[in-house]
Amino acid sequence: AVELIQSAAGRELRARLWLVVDRIKSGLIEQGWSLGAVRSAIIPMMLGAERKAVGFAAALRAGGVSVPAIRFPSVARGEARLRLTATAAHTATDVDRLLAAIAAVRADSEEVPRHA
Numbered sequence: 001a002v003e004l005i006q007s008a009a010g011r012e013l014r015a016r017l018w019l020v021v022d023r024i025k026s027g028l029i030e031q032g033w034s035l036g037a038v039r040s041a042i043i044p045m046m047l048g049a050e051r052k053a054v055g056f057a058a059a060l061r062a063g064g065v066s067v068p069a070i071r072f073p074s075v076a077r078g079e080a081r082l083r084l085t086a087t088a089a090h091t092a093t094d095v096d097r098l099l100a101a102i103a104a105v106r107a108d109s110e111e112v113p114r115h116a
Helices: 003-008 006-032 050-062 094-108
Strands: 042-048 080-085
Touching: 003 006, 006 042, 006 094, 042 050, 050 080, 050 094
Parallel strands: none
Antiparallel strands: 042 080
16 A cells, blocks of 8 residues: 555546545535535535435435435534545546536525525
8 A cells, every 4th residue: 555655656546536626626616515625535515404414415316426414423413514525536427427416406405505
């Protein structure tokens, strides 16, 4: 593992990962999501109420996109979120599909604020 991290292939994987993270972040911001500083491959989408997060995750899953809802007791009550986890293996098509699914669920949901 250390050899991979220190190799050219490791540098390429890290660069690809950050491109995926940036593409997801940019797409979410374009959709009106408010994101805090994201400094990892885990991108939280804050929804607040546990019910909202669980419902949003279920709607995404029904559309073939798996994004876990993180809720109490893992986070404080009222701070539920979706946890997007980017990897270097995700393709531009994967990111486009994720962003389209999020936009569709949000458009169909009266419970998710337009500027979450």
